[in-house]
Amino acid sequence: MNLWGIRNWPAVQELLLEHLYLAVVPTVVGVAVALPIGLLLRDRRRARSIAVVLSSMVFTIPSLALFVVLPVILGTRVLDPINVVIALTLYTVALSVRTTFEALDAVPAATREAATAIGYSSWKRALAVDLPLAIPVLTAGTRVVAVTNVSMVSVGAVIGIGGLGQLFTTGYQRDFPEQILTGLVLILLLAIVFDRIIALIGRAFTPWIRGASLKASERRLRALAQALPEVGRLREVVGRVR
């Protein structure tokens, strides 16, 4: 951190908090919206391909374009932070729906069939088997989205919203590189911290991966086998067939 940032810490801190809000809210809301959509549409071919096409179309809209057009469409004020929140939420949903599909596809078919065979209903299987096994891929995708969001918020500064990005616009107008550097360093730090937090959350929800040489899926299946009395039933069935 350079001297300018320390001397002006109260003002910088306010921008930092605004930046944090503008980046975190869309990430959390976006992932929370995308997960059920992904779970619901994953096995419906047509709906799924429509979702993929729609999400890539949303993603082609440049962020600056979306920031300036949203007030026209929504009737919000141009300087309302909600425009940035909605725009970034849209991107997050678009990206996370695709990540959810990929993450669910990465669950081994054998595992899913085994869960069905031991009597899981499709919903129970989705929540108790598919979703937990999809977490590593989901986490990876969410980390990319989160880091991108932290960086993209700053573009909002050119229309007067955008947390630390305002250090760029005012620093540029005042011909003051130190101010811009403060913004750059803080945004990078914020992104790294956000990225680490999501990685840690992902790891907390996948205890079977830690230090495992086995594939995550095999580990999960073993854990299931030990924990569930139903698996005994599966063995019985397999034994009888033999």
Add this chain to the structure above:
Amino acid sequence: MFADFIAYLADGTNWAGTTGILNRLVQHLYYSGLALGIGAVIAVPLGLVIGHTGKGEGIIVGLANTMRALPSLGLMTLLVLLMSSTLIPPITALVLLAVPPLLAGVYAGIANVDRSAVDAARAMGMTEWQVLWRVEVPNALPLIVGGLRGATLQVVATATIAAFVNLGGLGRYIFDGLALYDYTRVFVGAVLVTALALVLDGLLALVVRLVQPGTGRLALRDPALLAAIDERAPVEAQP
């Protein structure tokens, strides 16, 4: 707003001249193309080496993710203040934006090629160079072009901020419009950038399909090759 937008586009005088839509479009494509070209010169060889040898994976993945967090606007404004050049700052910012997706595409493409195909090529006595160019690169092409697609999208979208430091491109409409409270102009800029991004993304999506290995979509479009095949013998039906 939509009526004003249509009226703006329908007016021929808005298309011609140095501040016309056509020239802004060419400027936009020039900045984007230049940044993507320089980005590719940096990212492609690096991605090929790392993907082929498997060395330096950890560093590159970490670095690429950190680079995603680097805000282009901040980098560009900082460079403008630190140097006198007008073109280098925005191009540098755009190059740094293009490198992570390109690098990720090339690296992941090469690293994900079926190991048995690579081993078979080595067993046949191919040199490492031949393995790379004749086995790994053709098989990795869809992911490589996919990386290019992601990079193009980001660069074209972000090239709008070049107008913030008084350069041309489609961003001019957005920044001029914001300064003049002329929201029709802002809208024109936003829609044109979006349309350009959509068109380029669609074209690259087609290329991704085209380079899918084993489909023969590339080879069988070559008339000379088709003629050669016809001459030799009735080929077995393509599956």
